[in-house]
Amino acid sequence: MAAGVATWLPFARAAAVGWLPLAKKTMPKPPVDNSSRSDEILYLNVSGVRFQTWKNTLDRYPDTLLGSSEKEFFFNEDTEEYFFDRDHEMFRHILNFYRTGKLHYPRHECIQAFDEELAFYGIVPEIIGDCCMEEYRDRKKENQERLAEDTEANESMDAPLPPDSTPRERLWRAFENPHTSTMALVFYYVTGFFIAVSVIANVVETVPCRPPEGRIKDLPCGEKYQLAFFCMDTACVLIFTFEYLMRLFAAPSRCKFMRSVMSVIDVVAIMPYYIGLVMPENEDVSGAFVTLRVFRVFRIFKFSRHSQGLRILGYTLKSCASELGFLLFSLTMAIIIFATVMFYAEKGTKGSTFTSIPASFWYTIVTMTTLGYGDMVPNTIAGKIFGSICSLSGVLVIALPVPVIVSNFSRIYHQNQRADKRRAQQKVRLARIRMAKKGTTNAFLQYKEDRALGGRDSDSTALCVKNRSAFEHQHHHLLHCLEKTTNHEFTDEMTYSELCMTESVGFRTSRSTSLSSQQGAQNNPTGCCPRRARRRAAMRLANSTASVSRGSVQELDTLHIKTTSIPPQTRSSLNAQADNLKLNCGEQDFTAAIISIPTPPANTPDESLPPSPAPIPGILRNTRATAFTHETVKISSL
Amino acid sequence: MTGCAKRCKQGLVKFAVTLHKLVTGSLIKDKADDDLEMTMVCHRPEGLDQLEAQTNFSKRELQVLYRGFKNECPSGVVNEDTFKQIYSQFFPHGDASTYAHYLFNAFDTGHTGSIKFEDFVTALSILLRGSVTEKLQWTFNLYDINRDGYINKEEMTDIVRAIYDMMGKYTYPVLKNDAPKQHVDAFFQKMDKNRDGVVTLDEFILSCQEDENIMRSLQLFENVI
Numbered sequence: 001m002a003a004g005v006a007t008w009l010p011f012a013r014a015a016a017v018g019w020l021p022l023a024k025k026t027m028p029k030p031p032v033d034n035s036s037r038s039d040e041i042l043y044l045n046v047s048g049v050r051f052q053t054w055k056n057t058l059d060r061y062p063d064t065l066l067g068s069s070e071k072e073f074f075f076n077e078d079t080e081e082y083f084f085d086r087d088h089e090m091f092r093h094i095l096n097f098y099r100t101g102k103l104h105y106p107r108h109e110c111i112q113a114f115d116e117e118l119a120f121y122g123i124v125p126e127i128i129g130d131c132c133m134e135e136y137r138d139r140k141k142e143n144q145e146r147l148a149e150d151t152e153a154n155e156s157m158d159a160p161l162p163p164d165s166t167p168r169e170r171l172w173r174a175f176e177n178p179h180t181s182t183m184a185l186v187f188y189y190v191t192g193f194f195i196a197v198s199v200i201a202n203v204v205e206t207v208p209c210r211p212p213e214g215r216i217k218d219l220p221c222g223e224k225y226q227l228a229f230f231c232m233d234t235a236c237v238l239i240f241t242f243e244y245l246m247r248l249f250a251a252p253s254r255c256k257f258m259r260s261v262m263s264v265i266d267v268v269a270i271m272p273y274y275i276g277l278v279m280p281e282n283e284d285v286s287g288a289f290v291t292l293r294v295f296r297v298f299r300i301f302k303f304s305r306h307s308q309g310l311r312i313l314g315y316t317l318k319s320c321a322s323e324l325g326f327l328l329f330s331l332t333m334a335i336i337i338f339a340t341v342m343f344y345a346e347k348g349t350k351g352s353t354f355t356s357i358p359a360s361f362w363y364t365i366v367t368m369t370t371l372g373y374g375d376m377v378p379n380t381i382a383g384k385i386f387g388s389i390c391s392l393s394g395v396l397v398i399a400l401p402v403p404v405i406v407s408n409f410s411r412i413y414h415q416n417q418r419a420d421k422r423r424a425q426q427k428v429r430l431a432r433i434r435m436a437k438k439g440t441t442n443a444f445l446q447y448k449e450d451r452a453l454g455g456r457d458s459d460s461t462a463l464c465v466k467n468r469s470a471f472e473h474q475h476h477h478l479l480h481c482l483e484k485t486t487n488h489e490f491t492d493e494m495t496y497s498e499l500c501m502t503e504s505v506g507f508r509t510s511r512s513t514s515l516s517s518q519q520g521a522q523n524n525p526t527g528c529c530p531r532r533a534r535r536r537a538a539m540r541l542a543n544s545t546a547s548v549s550r551g552s553v554q555e556l557d558t559l560h561i562k563t564t565s566i567p568p569q570t571r572s573s574l575n576a577q578a579d580n581l582k583l584n585c586g587e588q589d590f591t592a593a594i595i596s597i598p599t600p601p602a603n604t605p606d607e608s609l610p611p612s613p614a615p616i617p618g619i620l621r622n623t624r625a626t627a628f629t630h631e632t633v634k635i636s637s638l
Numbered sequence: 639m640t641g642c643a644k645r646c647k648q649g650l651v652k653f654a655v656t657l658h659k660l661v662t663g664s665l666i667k668d669k670a671d672d673d674l675e676m677t678m679v680c681h682r683p684e685g686l687d688q689l690e691a692q693t694n695f696s697k698r699e700l701q702v703l704y705r706g707f708k709n710e711c712p713s714g715v716v717n718e719d720t721f722k723q724i725y726s727q728f729f730p731h732g733d734a735s736t737y738a739h740y741l742f743n744a745f746d747t748g749h750t751g752s753i754k755f756e757d758f759v760t761a762l763s764i765l766l767r768g769s770v771t772e773k774l775q776w777t778f779n780l781y782d783i784n785r786d787g788y789i790n791k792e793e794m795t796d797i798v799r800a801i802y803d804m805m806g807k808y809t810y811p812v813l814k815n816d817a818p819k820q821h822v823d824a825f826f827q828k829m830d831k832n833r834d835g836v837v838t839l840d841e842f843i844l845s846c847q848e849d850e851n852i853m854r855s856l857q858l859f860e861n862v863i
Contacts, residue, residue, distance in 0.1 A: 007706030011758070012728045013859065014765040015741055017773055018780045020855050021846055022798065022825060027855040039702050056702065099709075 007060070043081035044095075049088040050081070057098050064122040066098065090117045097123065105132035111139040149419055171250035191243055192306045198236035198299050205229050237273040240266065240299075261314075262305060269299040312416055316409040320401075323408075327401040331368070334397055338364045338390040345383040352379065363387075368394025444490060447476045681714035683755040693759050694767030700759065707755055715752040718742050732806030740800060744780040766859060773856055774843045788836040794822045 013030075020027065042058065044051040044066075061067040076083045084091070090109065094117065097103040105114060105128055118125050128136050165173075174184035205222030212224060222229050244266045251257035272292040304310040317324065339360035346354040353376040354360050363376040367390050378387045483489050683689065683704070690697055711720065718739065725738040745753050745761050764772050779785075783793045798818040805813065829837045829845045846852045 007710055008724050009728070011762060012725060014762050017765045017856070017859055018741070018744070018777050019801065020852050021774075021777055021781075021829075021842070022801070022821065023851070023855065024821075024824075026851045027858055030858050039698075039705075054705070056706070101709075 007056075044091075045076075045079070045081045045083045046086055046088040046091040047084070049091075051091065051095055053095060053098070060098060060101075061123075066094075066121060068122075070122070086120065087113070087117065090114060094118075094121050094123065097127075102129040103127050103132075104129060105136040107132075107135060111136070111143050115140075146418075149415075150422065168250050169252075171246065172252060175247055175250060187243075188306070191239065192303070194236050194239045195299055195302050195306075197232065198240075199297070201229060201232050201236070202296050202299075233273060236299075237270050240270045240302075244270065262302075265298055265301045265304075268295050269302060272296050308416065312409070312413055315412050316405065319412065320405045320408045323401040323404045327398070330397050330400075334368065334390075334393060335361055335364045338368070338386065338393075341386050342378065342383060342390070345380055345386055346378055349379050353377070354383075364390060367391045369398065370394060441490070443472065444476055444479050447472075448480070448490075681754050683714070689756065689759060692756075693763035695759065695763055703759060703762070704755060707758060715754050716758070717752045721745075721753065729804045729806075731808065732804045734804045736800035737797075737804055740780060740783065740797060743783070744776070770847070770853070770856055771843060774846050775839065778839050778842050788838055789842070790836045791822060791826065794825060794837075795819065798822050798825075 016027075040055050041052050042055050044053065058066045058071075065071055071082055074082045074084055090106070090113070093104055093106055103123065103125075115125065125136070174181055174187070178184040178188035206220050208218035209221040209224045211217060211219050244263070247263070247266075248254060248257060257263055272295050275292055301310075304314060339357050342363060343354050343357045343360045346352045346360075354363065360376075363378075365371075366373050366376070367387060370391060372391075378384050479490065686697060686700060689695075689700055693700070695703070708714070710716075710724070716724075721742045722735045722738040725741065726734045728734070742753065743749075745757055747757055747760070761776070764776050768776070778789070781789045781793060781797055783796065795818055798821050802813065802818050802821075807813075826835075826837070828849070829842055831841050831845065
């Protein structure tokens with residue numbers, strides 16, 4: 001109900017006395033109202049600024065926070081006031097809404113902040129008064145557009161493809177966004193080059209060349225080197241046809257693709273050639289054929305795929321369609337009026353060029369656009385007077401819609417600029433956000449490692465622990481509980497992505513790997529590959545930084561670890577936790593994994609494995625089954 | 639002829655002035671100034687003490703009432719349209735404008751066309767804190783549209799129809815066309831003692847006092863404020 005209706009309710013109820021004599025039945029009992037009737041002043045403390053208002057004022061809108069019992073949650077008994085930890089400047093507007101019944105939108109505030117405040121206080125934005133509603137709507141729309149652009153940029157084509165895309169999808173991506181792969185880029189530039197070649201050829205073939213021997217007249221180059229031009233044209237058309245067919249094949253929705261503007265331009269660009277091939281050398285149709293050749297110039301529009309500026313121009317014209325229409329209409333009206341006037345003014349004179357009204361159209365257009373060729377000139381005084389009025393008005397009529405078109409163009413252009421800038425900044429922003437996120441996950445993994453460490457070596461725990469707040473401790477405990485619940489462990493992003501990659505690849509090889517390394521662990525064979533065995537042993541020193549070469553199958557079972565700067569506080573054993581290894585997927589030359597094979601201690605003379613409870617055979621998939629031991633065992637191999 | 643010449647001269651003068659304005663660029667007709675001459679009617683009620691004496695409300699209650707009233711109508715008066723609007727908000731199902739019109743007339747005892755705070759408070763005082771006779775008298779006044787001291791069938795039918803209008807279309811059981819008429823007939827059957835076709839104030843008060851239902855219902859509205 002609208003503002004203040006609550007104030008009038010008692011009066012409406014009192015007026016119900018007027019129905020009593022007419023009533024056929026007895027009136028129902030009125031509701032019992034135990035609340036104190038006397039009005040009181042409430043104190044509202046918003047971030048230290050105290051507001052005071054009557055209780056009745058707030059009760060006007062019982063479906064908001066302040067008008068309902070929800071505000072009791074914010075009541076502070078010590079100070080006997082309602083405390084809200086929100087912005088006091090915006091609270092002013094909210095409170096004024098209760099007082100006056102009109103909600104105003106402060107122009108200098110951010111629209112999202114305002115919306116959030118309204119949501120907090122339970123006020124629907126639709127009741128913003130008419131004075132501020134338009135401004136509010138405009139800003140909201142602008143904000144939503146920006147957000148839409150943002151999300152669009154986020155899920156834009158620059159994101160890596162999901163791994164399970166069909167070749168068709170990949171092809172479409174390559175076409176739409178050439179920057180994704182080198183092949184696409186090459187194709188993009190090749191088509192661009194051929195478009196340019198085709199257009200230049202079309203232009204050059206009409207230039208007069210020196211005539212061959214035996215002729216006097218200059219021949220256009222197209223006829224002199226007919227074969228060459230024909231070959232060039234054929235090549236271009238072949239490329240264009242190929243491109244069109246590829247796009248048609250790759251398009252997710254063929255119907256939609258065929259109806260799109262670019263597709264139509266493509267078709268129009270290559271059609272004349274095929275029609276020319278098919279058509280016989282007939283005199284009658286050759287005229288039509290010549291017309292068709294004109295369409296070859298449309299190939300220049302194919303450049304709009306390559307040039308963003310052209311696209312912007314196209315969008316602008318589309319969005320200004322109504323202004324352009326208006327311009328055209330008003331011009332037509334003015335042309336007809338002035339042409340008529342000029343014709344009748346010049347009718348009498350001898351040798352006048354104004355032979356008919358349509359003939360005067362030409363004069364009018366040339367004059368209104370201030371071209372003034374001078375091929376048609378009025379001679380009579382009346383004609384001259386009207387001619388001058390015509391040229392003056394022409395300037396006005398043309399100048400009117402131009403600012404609208406210009407502002408549209410400017411808006412679209414700036415939108416594009418913003419989108420580009422945002423895309424560039426987005427990468428930096430995302431990188432920073434990712435780093436921050438990694439920081440927190442690393443904190444947890446570090447905590448785990450420290451805990452494991454702490455289990456064995458209580459000296460260092462003291463050092464590690466002191467830098468963490470109570471919040472972090474509790475948070476880490478929570479994550480730990482989750483790990484225990486699901487029987488899985490947290491790991492870092494790179495390990496995970498590489499595990500995904502290699503799980504499919506390395507199933508069998510890693511099995512062999514595990515076996516071989518198990519063997520290696522058991523009995524340092526000096527057999528076939530002594531160097532490898534020694535390297536394996538060396539590998540077990542987690543601190544070693546041997547690089548690995550990917551490659552032949554034989555290399556596969558040597559596991560090399562590349563450690564990085566994360567302080568490997570664990571000792572040399574295979575207890576190296578996953579986080580100690582920054583498995584560097586970016587580099588081509590390796591991947592490695594750690595195996596911690598909980599073989600019985602007797603078999604491993606050269607290092608001290610911690611006593612591990614359950615003998616889990618060196619496993620391929622013990623990424624999953626590591627809940628039993630602290631020592632995570634992850635294997636991957638390449 | 640002279641009138642025509644005078645008109646022509648006036649037209650010419652006006653044309654010359656407009657041409658002059660056109661040339662000097664001040665042709666824009668400033669319509670905005672006209673709107674500023676809004677009549678700001680502002681009414682202040684009598685003092686709090688006087689109102690307390692005249693009505694059955696305490697000072698506190700008057701304060702609360704006035705604050706609400708002033709908030710809704712900063713100018714201090716309610717005109718009929720605003721009144722209709724406010725009253726209609728309580729009855730969104732049907733059309734409350736007719737009944738609101740009658741109610742407005744009942745409140746506007748001075749027939750000034752607008753309700754001031756005093757009228758408002760006086761009426762409320764009667765309705766909520768008045769004696770039975772006063773309440774019944776007020777109701778009689780409401781029904782007696784032309785204020786002639788008698789309620790005849792047409793007036794009653796108008797009132798009853800206005801009340802039924804407030805119910806709207808969707809009722810259970812479905813509203814029949816002659817429901818108001820039947821209602822009025824029943825009313826007259828009860829109220830019109832001497833069967834002369836009109837109900838006077840005394841007949842009205844007497845009949846109502848005999849009816850227990852009405853007497854009981856009158857007590858219900860004591861605690862509205």
